[in-house]
Amino acid sequence: MTLIVQKYGGSSVADTEKIGNVARRVAESARGSRLVVVVSAMGKTTDGLVNLAHQIAPSPDPREMDMLLATGEQVTIALLAMALHGLGHKARSFTGPQVGMRTDRAHTKARIKAITAERVRRALEAGEIAVVAGFQGLSDEDEITTLGRGGSDLTAVALAAALAADVCEIYTDVDGVYTADPNIVPDARKLGRVSYDEMLEMASLGAKVLQSRSVEFAKKYGVPVHVRSTFKSDPGTLVTMEDPHMESVLVTGVTHDRGQAKVSILRVPDRPGIAAQVFGGVAERGIVVDMIVQNISRDGYTDISFTLPRTDRDRAVAVLSEVARRIGAEGVAHDDRIAKVSIVGVGMRSHSGVAARMFQTLSREGINIQMISTSEIAVSCVIEDKYTELAVRALHDAFELGAERAATSR
Ligand code: ASP
Numbered sequence: 001m002t003l004i005v006q007k008y009g010g011s012s013v014a015d016t017e018k019i020g021n022v023a024r025r026v027a028e029s030a031r032g033s034r035l036v037v038v039v040s041a042m043g044k045t046t047d048g049l050v051n052l053a054h055q056i057a058p059s060p061d062p063r064e065m066d067m068l069l070a071t072g073e074q075v076t077i078a079l080l081a082m083a084l085h086g087l088g089h090k091a092r093s094f095t096g097p098q099v100g101m102r103t104d105r106a107h108t109k110a111r112i113k114a115i116t117a118e119r120v121r122r123a124l125e126a127g128e129i130a131v132v133a134g135f136q137g138l139s140d141e142d143e144i145t146t147l148g149r150g151g152s153d154l155t156a157v158a159l160a161a162a163l164a165a166d167v168c169e170i171y172t173d174v175d176g177v178y179t180a181d182p183n184i185v186p187d188a189r190k191l192g193r194v195s196y197d198e199m200l201e202m203a204s205l206g207a208k209v210l211q212s213r214s215v216e217f218a219k220k221y222g223v224p225v226h227v228r229s230t231f232k233s234d235p236g237t238l239v240t241m242e243d244p245h246m247e248s249v250l251v252t253g254v255t256h257d258r259g260q261a262k263v264s265i266l267r268v269p270d271r272p273g274i275a276a277q278v279f280g281g282v283a284e285r286g287i288v289v290d291m292i293v294q295n296i297s298r299d300g301y302t303d304i305s306f307t308l309p310r311t312d313r314d315r316a317v318a319v320l321s322e323v324a325r326r327i328g329a330e331g332v333a334h335d336d337r338i339a340k341v342s343i344v345g346v347g348m349r350s351h352s353g354v355a356a357r358m359f360q361t362l363s364r365e366g367i368n369i370q371m372i373s374t375s376e377i378a379v380s381c382v383i384e385d386k387y388t389e390l391a392v393r394a395l396h397d398a399f400e401l402g403a404e405r406a407a408t409s410r
């Protein structure tokens with residue numbers, strides 16, 4: 001009999017009626033398979049808990065924060081188990097600690113060290129559906145930890161790996177991974193398959209379907225991940241190992257990210273050690289920078305620009321103003337009206353001219369490129385925010401990703 005790990009996100013279990021629907025869906029899957037079901041907290045519960053904490057304390061103690069956040073998922077597992085009982089199924093709920101989800105002690109962003117899954121195995125042997133709380137674990141000090149926002153995806157993938165499940169199904173409010181955001185590109189197409197690497201690029205470039213760490217984990221342990229809709233029964237997108245056919249497609253998808261800001265340090269003296277000071281200051285505050293551009297030097301001075309999450313912009317500007325004074329730079333400027341558009345595809349490894357076609361396409365639309373960065377399987381450009389839709393549509397067209405091509409590609 002096949003073993004399936006299913007995960008239902010917050011929007012799929014937002015109220016009792018939705019939990020009832022999930023129970024029916026689970027019951028249906030349980031007919032032919034052994035089942036482990038991982039759930040998130042109901043709806044926006046976790047956001048609500050974070051809010052409560054900040055009403056009490058400006059920077060809450062991380063241990064207590066985890067104690068608080070872990071309650072969200074515990075509500076859902078109990079309710080879902082009850083709903084399954086109501087449908088005549090044997091089901092048992094478990095917290096992260098109960099299934100032996102061992103993590104390090106990095107509260108609010110713990111990493112998984114090992115999973116015993118002993119209780120899950122026993123439940124399955126007893127013919128029960130195991131319902132497991134996502135997002136939470138236990139440190140070696142027996143402290144409750146959480147895995148970082150969106151961490152239920154990781155719980156599901158990690159359990160699937162530990163149990164050698166046939167597939168990990170991630171149920172969500174979108175029905176798969178698309179060639180572009182369907183809200184922007186009407187003929188965007190649902191992809192049948194994407195490789196782990198493509199999914200990783202897409203996740204980090206702004207397509208918010210799967211938590212990045214869960215994709216890294218799935219890649220490492222070869223867990224096939226099926227992203228699909230809670231509300232529809234048709235198949236979604238399989239995130240899986242790369243196959244030769246995938247490389248025949250030049251570009252797999254176009255993504256965009258509007259959550260970034262650009263920060264520039266102006267007229268920085270061009271000498272060794274300056275970049276180290278600039279980015280050292282930013283890194284010390286735990287701010288993750290993305291694209292970095294240093295201009296060619298003129299008369300001994302240069303500008304350094306980079307992008308970062310907009311939510312970190314104020315903190316970054318504060319640190320950098322300090323650094324700028326120290327190193328004798330002219331000052332710090334920032335711009336929120338930017339967006340990052342990217343093309344992604346493993347086909348880039350074996351085809352040339354992909355970046356050139358991207359730049360030509362943007363130029364034909366009169367869109368100025370402010371920054372460029374590349375990886376082996378992606379090219380990203382920072383452009384002015386107001387051109388995002390235009391850029392995404394033009395690139396989707398230029399790389400022939402539309403629905404009418406569905407028959408010849410993935
Ligand atoms: N409830 C947690 C969050 O909202 C974990 C998850 O849903 O994946 O981040």
Ligand code: MG
Pocket residue numbers: 009010150153
């Ligand atoms: Mg999620």
